[in-house]
Amino acid sequence: GGGNNSADGGKASYAFVTNGVDPFWTLAESGVKAAAADLQVKADVLMPAAGAVEQKSMLEDLMTRGTTGIAVSPIDAANQTDFLNQVAEQTILITQDSDAPDSSRRVYIGMDNYDAGRECGALVKEALPEGGTVMILVGRMEQDNARRRRQGVIDELMDRSHDNTRFDPPGAVIKGEKYTILGTLTDQFDRAKAKANAEDTLARNPDIGAMVGLFAYNPPLILEALEQAGKLKEVKVIGFDEAERTLQGIIDGDVQGTVVQNPYMYGYKSIEVLNALHNGTDTGADADGFINISARQIKKDNVEEFWADLKKKLGK
Amino acid sequence: MSSDSPKTLLEVRGIGKSFPGVRALNGVNLHLVGGEVLALLGENGAGKSTLMKILAGVQPADEGQILMDGEVIEIGGVQDALDYGIALIHQELNMATNLSVGANIFLGREPTKRGLIDEATIYKNSKGFLKMVGLNVDPNTIVGDLTIGRQQLVEIAKALSVDARVLIMDEPTSSLSQKEAETLFTVIKDLRKRGVSVIYISHRLGEAKELADRVSVLRDGENAGDLPRADINHDKMVKLMVGRDISQFYARTIHKPGEVALEVKNLRTPAHPTHELSFKLHAGEIVGMAGLVGAGRTELLATLFGVTPNLGGKVWIAGTSIDAQSPQEAINAGIALVPEDRKQQGLILDMTVRENMGLASLKRESPNGIFMNEAREAEITALMIKQMRVKTPNDRQVIRYLSGGNQQKVVIGKWLAMEPKVLLLDEPTRGIDVGAKQEIYGLMEDLAKRGVAILFVSSELEEVMGMSDRTLVMHEGRITGELPRDQLSEEAIMQLATGNTEAA
Amino acid sequence: MKQFISKFIGSQSEGAKRILGIFVLLMVVYIVTAIINPNFVGAYNQENLIRRTSLFGILGIGVALVIITGGIDLSLGSVVCLVGVGVPWLITDQGWAPWIVLIMAIVLPMLIGLSHGLLITKLRLQPFIVTLCGLLIYRGVTRGFTGDQTAGFGNELKGLRWIATGEIPLFPGFGIPFPAIILIVIAVAVGIFLNRTIYGRYLLALGNNEEAAKFSGINTDRMITLAYVICSGLAGLAGLLFVLDLNLAQPVDFGNFYELYAIAAAVLGGCSLRGGSGTILGVIIGTALLRVLRNMMNMAFLGFQRAEFAVIGAVILGGVIVDELAKRAVAKKRAAQKQK
């Protein structure tokens, strides 16, 4: 019964609140569960399926339950700051994946999506050393991580300086010396639309050089479209995250590479840090309360090792 | 009538109206004097309702003028007509069935107190109007819970509540029995005394004789002539309407009843769960069923047809016991029902004449129980249209656009096409013109000759007396008596229908 | 008093009967959750529940009026988005004067409702199509003009935001959230409108039988249009309150699916999609049920997060089935008694 979950059960109880439902968060969930087992604490993962409104209700409800500590990935930090401060008054609050720098959260665990985007851009350069046309495919553009990733890709391909506040409006074609970014297509998480976007790209620009899929499901659907059009390997694919099909694609040589974060560590670390804060021990964060868990490139040379490790974490 | 020359209140000049494929009205003239009851007659589809709808602001005319008190007026909508003091009781029931009786009576004209509806006044006044029409229900009753006959009385009460100068009644008595009709006549005569003019449409010609100061007849959308009070008699009216004489109205030959086709023993219906009904029907016999509104006749037929549950008792068709839980089972056992409420139960309004006509016999006519036999459907439809003289541009006309009486003909045709063993008819000639009535009587006669057992409910005493070999009379859920043909008389039926069993 | 209530919830005794079932269901869910987690009945949680019910209830009341006419409004969620995103965007990003923006937030949705009403009554387009296009257009437009940027007030306009976040202290630790006051005012006003004024009567009549209403001299087109105007207007108000409460609104999903919640609440609360019936109290109870169910999942069944939808669906379906069976049993018993 859920009743045991309330704080008065004696054991500390933590909650890990995501910004949506995604396999990415399922990996984080394994990390949460592993940490809970290691530390002998209770930890629940909550995934709001309906955006900011639902995330707010979840946090409110968690405070009502009397949760010891919460690790949250704010959907929109700038405007949630007030509310997050309220939460922080009631319980131990840290942020993960996405930060709320102006709030009184104690620690932020994550990485910079802009940097990750640049890593991704670097993979495009490897795939198309002579330059070429590129289409970016992504679920939504209004999510902070999507915006930064995309900007990172663009800035890297345009050889611009490192400035994570820059923003190129989508829609316009961005022409650099070697690379041309044709546009950014969004699908609002509709998988059929995501594949249709890849197909329409091929129909529109039959000679396209590369397609970059910024959300976990984008690269597999790009591969599907290419396979059905008979254009695998002809059009380069650069991905994000660790969908199985993407990893298989790297092994088969259909995908140049992918940039992975470490959601498992987000989960694990979050619980570890919450527990440390609860017990008053050291969290290992820097002066700004930042714990960096950086992204990295997975390519043909390290994919097998990465995949094996992933399977282990998922308990497969 | 008063001695000084009567003043024309309402006049209609050269009205024309067309619908796709139909010229409904063509240069029609009509005038109405204050305090006059004008009977407007005509065959089904002659254009009576169309003309009245134009006067009531429901439809615009294509051409022509309407004058009130000698001045040309524009009737742009229902509200305009009401403002001129013209109120219409529609041929088809049009009630908000979710609202109470009182709310319906005052719909669109609710009295208010401090901006809110004055329910107390509505209640009080409704009671008065309901009493006038002889309907004894609480004004707070939801209209949907009333039977058709009672709803029609509510419609009448509603029209009375409009302080109208011209009251148009389009077949107000089609679902009423003699007793309620007589109450209505008293009301109409009373209105006339108060100077209200009434346009009265009916296919019951006797009513015109009783009520009208003058008769005006339409034929095929044109004026066919008028009859002054002194000249009003059945034959003249019929002649004007159909353009020929119709004699020998009820051509009945007495049948020798055959085997028992339907036997009912101790049947109980949900409306009167404590009353047990028993009777028999023989092959080749036509049995009439009389009674006042709400006597339970419709309920009885509905229960036999499997629409409402049978609470006990047994039913046999040709000696085989059946327990129909649905119309489908009843049909399979050989029972057909022409329902009373054609709009709700009889017709698919948005389907064509042909589709409606064929609906019940689709399965029977299908070569393999799956595919439709459209050729056969067309054939049957053509036959029925001809036999019953249905006025329709073609068999692909959407039935919503047929006149009320022609719709009724299609409902009947649909069941005749089925060739049942037992035919139940609930007010079959409701709204049907004299000519067509005769056709239908002829069809009933033919069917009886072929051995079909017919039970027909009718509120028109004349018809019951003319058509039945035997008459059953109901009162408040009981069969109060049975009259063989030679004992039939208006008095005898009315005695039984009002529950006076000793007198019979 | 009893009479007043019956007047308020609707003249039809049907109405009261329909509501009873859903009300019992609400109570059952309430009590079960309270037993599993006593914090559920705590002041803080109750305030949250009241606030959420109030915001969604406003949407439900609006769409109930449209449903009573026999129509439907699928554009609610997008109107919520338009206003919810538009207001902070205009004030914070574009620097418009708040009072102008607030007037627009009231007027624009009503114009939207007007256009729906006119297209439906004058051009006789199907309400489903018209408001579906509305759903697409208003969201698309919002996304277009904001460039898909999240909008919010940041730390500004705390005073204004109090309309949604404030409360009227009742006793220590518990107050009535201000949106509840707004909901009550609207509910009473619409309740009186629907059941005590002639226009409400017209609405009920035309929803049941548009022709009969027309024949009674009622300007049905105007009444139907009015229903759409009120519905969109209330959606705009709700959108405003939502964004004042949340302080952030994303064009892409703000208000997503809210039309479905609102319609579901109305239908649960006794509105028939065929038109002609519905009670305001029922809509509020229906809304409360949906909110309490979601809260229940967080409060009592945290381990079943993923099956949340399944649980809510099963509870509602189970509830209406039991309700129907109970009604039948009662009817049967009465019939049996009558026979004696």
Add this chain to the structure above:
Amino acid sequence: MKQFISKFIGSQSEGAKRILGIFVLLMVVYIVTAIINPNFVGAYNQENLIRRTSLFGILGIGVALVIITGGIDLSLGSVVCLVGVGVPWLITDQGWAPWIVLIMAIVLPMLIGLSHGLLITKLRLQPFIVTLCGLLIYRGVTRGFTGDQTAGFGNELKGLRWIATGEIPLFPGFGIPFPAIILIVIAVAVGIFLNRTIYGRYLLALGNNEEAAKFSGINTDRMITLAYVICSGLAGLAGLLFVLDLNLAQPVDFGNFYELYAIAAAVLGGCSLRGGSGTILGVIIGTALLRVLRNMMNMAFLGFQRAEFAVIGAVILGGVIVDELAKRAVAKKRAAQKQK
């Protein structure tokens, strides 16, 4: 031939007239897009369009039957999810034999439809409520049993996947995608069912007036239930084809909103939500319009991605308005001619 077509699209001449408008709109969108970007008419793009229309068209045909009865099915998208996620999950993750899973994928949705139909006809629950609960339950259950994991076939089952991805080569560079064959078979079968069999006639009749249909001896309950069974069954089939095509399905949003697309296609194609009318050809044209519009945005208006919804909504709304006005003008002209 002409007669055959008229038989197939519906006996009511109304039907043909309704379809005409939407067909003209489809053609206009088609031609405009082709002019802006000639690649639009390329074989590859046309194949894609045909495939997408086929998949969504199957959903639309199913829901059209339900709409014809005067009902609605909101659970479509969740049935797509249940099958689309369930099939790869059982085969790939759980190692079940494909043939067992495929039989389940056909049978289970039909049982779901059966339960909807029985609840609606026997317990007289509102279709909206029943299928809304279905929407919640099937998605919730799918999310529950898969633990929200994405499911897919990886590199397996290429043979089976050919059903969705394969094509029948017509001439070099262009083939008929196999799903189109499936759609045509279904459309012809359902079209014949609806317009040439007595059961189709029953369905149309009861959708118009259930009581009168009952009085005509039609087992309306059985017919309504049948419509829900077919609808859910086709949704299951579509779910299967979707996942075979996409090769991945995520429980949380697979098939989201598809019920709305399907209903919209049906309504655009001439189905009235009041029941009793609808044509299969219309549904397919409606589906095609929605798919072509989305494709148009990518092919011709890449810069307006964000306003995509707004553009689609505006085109549809504009289309139906023009259609309506045109019809009126024609009617007026005819009436004028007649008077002479």
